Amino acid sequence: xxxxxxxxxxxxxxxxxxxxxxxxxxxxxxxxxxxxxxxxxxxxxxxxxxxxxxxxxxxxxxxxxxxxxxxxxxxxxxxxxxxxxxxxxxxxxxxxxxxxxxxxxxxxxxxxxxxxxxxxxxxxxxxxxxxxxxxxxxxxxxxxxxxxxxxxxxxxxxxxxxxxxxxxxxxxxxxxxxxxxxxxxxxxxxxxxxxxxxxxxxxx
Amino acid sequence: xxxxxxxxxxxxxxxxxxxxxxxxxxxxxxxxxxxxxxxxxxxxxxxxxxxxxxxxxxxxxxxxxxxxxxxxxxxxxxxxxxxxxxxxxxxxxxxxxxxxxxxxxxxxxxxxxxxxxxxxxxxxxxxxxxxxxxxxxxxxxxxxxxxxxxxxxxxxxxxxxxxxxxxxxxxxxxxxxxxxxxxxxxxxxxxxxxxxxxxxxxxxxxxxxxxxxxxxxxxxxxxxxxxxxxxxxxxxxxxxxxxxxxxxxxxxxxxxxxx
Numbered sequence: 001x002x003x004x005x006x007x008x009x010x011x012x013x014x015x016x017x018x019x020x021x022x023x024x025x026x027x028x029x030x031x032x033x034x035x036x037x038x039x040x041x042x043x044x045x046x047x048x049x050x051x052x053x054x055x056x057x058x059x060x061x062x063x064x065x066x067x068x069x070x071x072x073x074x075x076x077x078x079x080x081x082x083x084x085x086x087x088x089x090x091x092x093x094x095x096x097x098x099x100x101x102x103x104x105x106x107x108x109x110x111x112x113x114x115x116x117x118x119x120x121x122x123x124x125x126x127x128x129x130x131x132x133x134x135x136x137x138x139x140x141x142x143x144x145x146x147x148x149x150x151x152x153x154x155x156x157x158x159x160x161x162x163x164x165x166x167x168x169x170x171x172x173x174x175x176x177x178x179x180x181x182x183x184x185x186x187x188x189x190x191x192x193x194x195x196x197x198x199x200x201x202x203x204x
Numbered sequence: 205x206x207x208x209x210x211x212x213x214x215x216x217x218x219x220x221x222x223x224x225x226x227x228x229x230x231x232x233x234x235x236x237x238x239x240x241x242x243x244x245x246x247x248x249x250x251x252x253x254x255x256x257x258x259x260x261x262x263x264x265x266x267x268x269x270x271x272x273x274x275x276x277x278x279x280x281x282x283x284x285x286x287x288x289x290x291x292x293x294x295x296x297x298x299x300x301x302x303x304x305x306x307x308x309x310x311x312x313x314x315x316x317x318x319x320x321x322x323x324x325x326x327x328x329x330x331x332x333x334x335x336x337x338x339x340x341x342x343x344x345x346x347x348x349x350x351x352x353x354x355x356x357x358x359x360x361x362x363x364x365x366x367x368x369x370x371x372x373x374x375x376x377x378x379x380x381x382x383x384x385x386x387x388x389x390x391x392x393x394x395x396x397x398x399x400x401x402x403x404x405x406x407x408x409x410x411x412x413x414x415x416x417x418x419x420x421x422x423x424x425x426x427x428x429x430x431x432x433x434x435x436x437x438x439x440x441x442x443x444x445x446x447x448x449x450x451x452x453x454x455x456x457x458x459x460x461x462x463x
Contacts, residue, residue, distance in 0.1 A: 025224065119300045119446035120219050120307075153260045153296060160293040181250040190256030190282045192290075 006032075013039070065136070067129040068112045069094050077101075077110060084108045089146040090133060090162065092116050092155065096148065108146070111136065116154040117161055125161060137166055144172040151178055210269045213237060214283065216323055217260050218303040222248065230258055230277065231307060232266075235320045239310040242268055242275040254280050261286050261299040263324060286327055294453050295334035301446040302326055302343060308440045309351050318350040325412040333416065335457075337425060342415035344432040345407040353439055356380030357405050362388060372396045374431060376438040392438065400427045 006014045013035060021031035038046055062068070063075035070076070077083060077097075087108030091097055097110050113128045137145065147162055149155035163173050179197030180189060189197070215232035218239075223229035228247040234240050247254040257264055257280035267279040289295045306323050310316060322343065329339035348354050355376070359366055360383040373382045374396040381396060382388070403424065407415050420428070437444060 117449065119297055119449040120304050122443075122445035122448070124449050124452065153290060153300075156290060157293055157296045160296075164293065181255075183251045185253075188253040190259075190285065192282075192285050192287055193256045195287070 062129075066097075066110045066112055067114065067132055068097055068110060082107070085139070085141045086143045087146060088136065088142055088144070089148050091148050092150060092158075100148070108144075113149075113158070116149060116152075116158040118154050119157075125165075128158075130162070130165075133162070134165065134167065137168055137171065142171065144174060147173065147175045149175075151176075210267060210278065212265070212267055213240070214263065214265050214320075215240065216303075216306070216320065216327075217258055217262050217264060218307045219260050220244075220258060226252075228254075228258060229274075232264075233306050233310050233320060233323065234315075235317050236315050238314040238316055239307065239312045240268075240275065241312075242277050243271070244277045244280070247277075257282050259285075259290075260303055261289065261296075261327060284324070286331055289327060289331035289334070292334045294450075294457070295330050297446065297450050297453055298330045298334070298340060299327055301340065301444070301450055302330075304444060304446045305344070305347055305436065305440070308442070308444075309347055316350060319347070322346050322350055322412070329412050329416045336416065337429065338416045338418060338420070339412060341403075341425075341428050341432055342407050342410075342412050344436050345404060346412065348435065348439070349408070351439070354408070355404070355435065357401065357408060360386055362386035367401075369398060371398050372401060376435040392434070394431065394434070396431065397424075397427060399424050400431060403428060 006017060016035045017031045020026055020034050021028055059071050060069050061073050063070045063078055064073045065078040066075060068075050084107045088111055089106060089108055090111045090113060092113055094112055097112060100106055111133050115123055115128050117123060117125060145166060147159040149158045159175055166173060177200050179200050213234040213236055215234040218231045218233055220228045220230045223243060226246050226248045228244040229241060230244055231241050244254045244258050246252045247258055254277060262282055263284040265281045265283050266277055269276045269278050289299055302323055306319060310319060326339050326343040356379055361378045361380045362382055363386050365383055367381060367383060373393055375390050375392045377390050377392040378388060
């Protein structure tokens with residue numbers, strides 16, 4: 001959207017609308033609503049928003065170890081001496097690390113791929129942080145690789161690719177259990193999920 | 205009378221992408237309505253009733269509701285999941301390749317039940333033999349056929365003379381095979397061996413399952429791949445993106461040669 005599309009608006013306002021319109025899920029009308037909301041914000045709140053955007057672009061880098069987004073490399077997880085270095089958990093996105101950390105049940109290290117192999121979108125192994133992953137696998141302390149990609153077709157394809165190319169015979173390669181979610185229902189489960197759930201049944 | 209708000213359909217899921225907070229925008233190919241895009245509300249939540257039923261390369265029976273701008277998936281039930289195909293990386297990639305082509309050739313609001321059945325038959329053939337490329341080649345030929353783009357294999361497309369059993373030439377641009385006497389100025393013109401012509405004619409009169417029983421050597425397989433990929437790519441008018449990963453897997457599976 002340019003100023004021609006927003007006749008009568010001040011150039012600086014038109015520019016803000018244009019920039020907000022770039023955000024995913026924000027159409028022209030939403031961009032205008034957000035822009036007017038920002039204009040009406042108290043000065044300090046609007047500057048805090050601008051500062052947060054500037055700061056995140058200036059400070060966020062990829063962790064040299066796990067490739068997660070961090071303020072300082074190596075990230076707090078990779079530089080924590082209490083983490084279990086025998087386990088490495090591979091996830092698709094930085095948000096997956098936050099989800100895993102919320103469980104407080106995993107104390108190993110992570111590796112963030114920043115996507116999955118998606119042939120239909122032209123995303124192959126070279127567009128992901130796979131080279132960096134394979135370089136980490138030679139570490140002698142590492143005994144288990146947990147591939148925690150999503151249980152989707154592309155997540156499974158990525159997991160298979162990693163297993164095929166990991167290159168160590170003595171490395172245990174696992175993936176997260178498949179089955180029924182808490183709060184789910186047998187009636188509406190698909191056959192693959194139910195089959196996996198049955199295969200992974202546990203004593204109670 | 206207003207049209208009914210809901211309808212049922214049988215579809216093959218081709219792909220999906222995240223949509224909104226927890227929804228999925230699903231692209232599918234239905235038996236009766238051709239290509240359809242619809243939203244699975246909340247389908248990204250692990251407890252959604254739709255989760256697991258909307259994975260690509262799955263045949264699904266659906267209940268849909270007409271929305272203002274896009275239809276909504278209200279129920280989905282798996283009919284055929286191709287579970288063993290999804291345990292093999294090469295087979296998955298071949299399945300995604302088929303899905304990309306059906307997405308490219310299939311039209312919205314235009315039923316093509318032959319294309320629907322063709323994709324199911326080919327997925328079954330890939331599942332039965334993930335290492336063979338013949339299902340893909342037979343699919344490519346039949347895809348042209350059910351899309352109204354079947355190449356001419358019996359007469360020269362220029363002079364209309366019946367083709368002698370000999371090596372000929374082929375061009376997607378003029379619609380098929382040319383005899384050696386006819387020489388149009390065509391950048392897409394390429395040689396066509398007699399063996400390849402015979403395989404194409406066999407594809408023309410066989411089902412996918414029958415075509416996959418054929419045995420072809422490496423050089424013939426390469427000629428067929430190059431010819432059919434070029435032809436399909438010509439009509440599609442854009443790059444077939446999943447093919448580059450498929451090629452990569454193919455190269456990785458070849459034994460290393462030490463000189």
